[in-house]
Amino acid sequence: MGSKGIKYIFITGGVLSSVGKGIVTASTGLLLKSMGYNVGAIKIDPYINVDAGTMNPFMHGEVFVTEDGGETDLDLGHYERFLDVNLSKKHNITTGQVYKAVIEKERRGDYLGQTVQVIPHVTNEIKSRIREVAIETQVDIMLVEIGGTVGDIEGLPFLEAARQMMLEEGPGNTFFVHVALAPVLSTTGEQKTKPVQHSVYELRRIGIQPDAIVVRTPRPLEEEARRKIALYSNLPEDAVFSDHDIETIYEVPLLLKKQGYHILLTKKLNLSYREPDLSEWENFVEKIKKPRKRVKIAMIGKYTKLKDSYMSIIEALKHAGAWLGIGPDLLWIEATDIERNKIDIEDALLNVQGAVILPGFGKRGAEGKIKAIKFLRENNIPTLGICYGLQLMVIEFARNVSGLKGANSTEIDPTTPHPVIDLLPEQKSIKTLGGTMRLGARPLHLVPGTTIHKLYGGASIVYERHRHRYEVNPKYVNLLIEKGLIVSAWSEEGLVEAIELSPKDHKFYLATQAHPEFKSRPLKPSPIYLGFLRAASAFF
């Protein structure tokens, strides 16, 4: 048995990044969980940032926020959605965290007398972090996805730590999955295996023999390609799996199961085999693939060129859609294009059934979003605002309904005459930007009789995750309420957590300071997204 009886599955990637390791990791987890095992998942990110919070969404995609306020890699979102578990900031290990800890220990004198080196000090730190989370969370199996591509300089200490864990945990207690790309040439239509072979050589050169290879490829893996990959990777053919392009990521666990991936895992890890129960999941996949009707939803934001920036929102809409039998067709609207009059709001929004005002930071695109919001409010189009979306909806209401000319957020215009959105009091003295926002799960006290209260089934307190520095300025709240804005949820400290318009005045006009999308799961969609999509689909 491995230490404390825990098994470790390491997932590495070859050929290029974004090949789909995150989905393979999440799918592996779901298959094991559906056999009755308690599974967790860790993402390793070999960059020097301590967390993903300080990275531009264009670089990195969405920052996924955990219950405990971790600003983590978006793969944790996939793990939470597939595994239906809450992970913590400890489930995302970065080079920055590891080196910070090692250097702090060195300064404290913990390594007194020694030369502090990558091996063993950095690798020991990595291993102890992995084991610590596994033990603390009492999992049977811990998945460890190593970000980046085999061969990257940055990833080497992590791969070395994984190799050492293979030795230390003993036979049958670790399993290595390598996910690599087999492209299909557009000229000849051939499926090429050489890139996969090379990435496996690279892995073996550093002492890791994979136990399974998952081949990402545009079309099903041909037998000849499977045979070649197996031979050159020193593996039997039934350890090579086809992960070809399919309609939805949620189908990947089913695709792997069909090929006996879960059986190989149980055999190699000496786990007892239990028939996976995936009936509800299969049902969900069917619903995603065959919606009864489709609705067009405008997605108004400023990182629309990299859709990964809004990953959890897109997935939350899919979950709610599957529940309702609706397929959301997303129409991406770049807020800066509205500002520059590159698109005409009326043309763009008149034939959508709903719109989401997406979260964001900074000035760019804000006026474009406000213009869109005015149109959506005045034309009775179902509108959902998330975080910055709420703040901009408040600004629009202050300017155009409450008569506060020039109302703004101090994030956008520090000299505004009406700072209806201002820094949270606790933020005013903070000078550093890493990990200092209002983060993680906080209670929302729902006001009876409001739409949000109904959506959450009459609950008086619900917890959703936050990531913001600014808030609705308490000095303006009474005036906004007088003019007809409904504050439908409050924080513990009396901050505005949700706003809406009366259903008498608007089909659906609701915004939250929190990000309910982070807690949406395939089989447990977020009540807010459900309410929004239901409203968007109800009127045609």
Ligand code: GLN
């Ligand atoms: N920029 C806003 C704030 O810091 C909103 C953040 C967000 O949308 N996540 O409060």
